Every structure is written in structure tokens, then in C-alpha cells.
Amino acid sequence: MSEIPKIKCPRCGTDMHYAGGPSDSNLFTMVCPGCGHQSTHYCGSKYEQEQERALKISENLGAVISGEHIVYTSGKHGSTYFEKRIIYSHVAVVSEFCRAIAIRFWMKNIQVVVAPEVGGIALSQWVAHHLQEITGYEALALFAEKQPLSRKEFFLRGEYGRLIDGKNVLVLDDVLNTGETAKKVVGVSRGAGGKVVGVGALCNRGRLLAHDLDVPCLESLIYLPMDSWDEADCPLCKEGVAINTEFGKGAEFLAGRSG
Ligand SMILES: [Zn+2]
């Protein structure tokens, strides 16, 4: 904290005291010496700086693909793509990004972190690690598995379902498009008795807000809103631009069209 603000207690009017927070966070706590009231505050533009830095790192690693004709998992077409696999292969970057997410939730007494398999497993491990480092309390790192048959719905296997019951849960996802996956993981977490306090994401491509996911809070490290179109309205299809088969679902799309 470079400058500790003067804040009066909203309950009793006493000058509140600074009660700390990690030095790389822009959230800090104030406590009232009179009545013990605590409040959380936000300072500065660190989130914006972090977002710029995370985007720059992702671009430098080649994880932000633009100017291509991409088919997304949703079936829609677009010109840009965020390749999370590239991020996941750089462990120091995963750790840094996950710390930035952990910092946005460290005040919320997170007891369990849940993410969808496969990539999300790395996220839940690293975010739980950093939460524990910041708060000194253990946060369990769990993952939701895809139903073996549908591969679309998620479930919490065995013990995982029980570990969540009655706990404060943070749900994570790497890339939010429509938000369907995150919503499903929120759903299974609630179904197991967890209190979902929010969703944290590496990259928000869908301009999603917390209420779209029906959660109290959504924090995304990178905002990368991308235009997408139904195939019938896709300007790149109209221009006859070749579909990229390296990223997204382009290869499957072309195989389906020829077969
Ligand atoms: Zn007070």
C-alpha cells in the first residue's frame, strides 16, 4: 500500500485502521477499532494493469490468434481465438495468471476451488495454491468430470461431492464463451451443497457478466470479446476464406461437411 486511505466506520464513525492484504492485491481490509466492523476496499487500477500484462503475455506466446476463419465449439464462426493449450504449457505463466485470479477472491474465505476437466485441473491446483499462500488457510482443489457418455454434462466423483457440502466454493474456467461449462460446474457444485461465491476465468470472450452465470461475482483476467456469427451469416464463409483446422473445431466441421 503506497497510501492508506482515511475511511470512517459506517457503523460508529471511528477512523478505521488498515488491516492488510497481499502487497500485489488491490483489495485491502480496514477494521474499526471502535466496533470491530471490517470492510474490504479496492484501490487503484492494478486489475487493468494485470489485464494488459496478461493479454500481452498471451499474445507474445502466440495464444491469441486473429485474422483466421475459426469454427468455435459452439458451432459459430469467427476470426479470433484464444488457445488455452499454449498458456497451459507454460507453468510460470499459469502460476502468475492463477495468482492474479486468487488475489481477486482471497477476501471471500474460499474453502474449495472447482474447475472442469481437463485444462481446468491446472487452474484449480494453482489458484488453490495461491489462495493458501495468501490467506494461510487450505483451499481444496477439485475438478468436475465430464459424464462418460454425454461428454457434455459434468459431475463430481465420489468423495469430491461430499467435500463441497456447506463450503464456500470458487468455480474456475479457462475460457468463457457462452459460459455453459462454467454454469454446469456451478450447478453441480450447488447440487452438492456448495455455496458458490463466484466464478474466476482466464479469458472472457463472451462479454459475460456475473448474472449471466447466476453467481454473485465474476472475475476475468483477460477480456477478449470476439465477434462470432452463425455459419449462415459468416462473412468469411461468404468470401470463401479457408477454415482454420489447427485451432478450434475447424477440422471436425470440415469432416462433417464432407461426410
Ligand atoms: Zn465502528
Ligand SMILES: [Zn+2]
Ligand atoms: Zn464461416
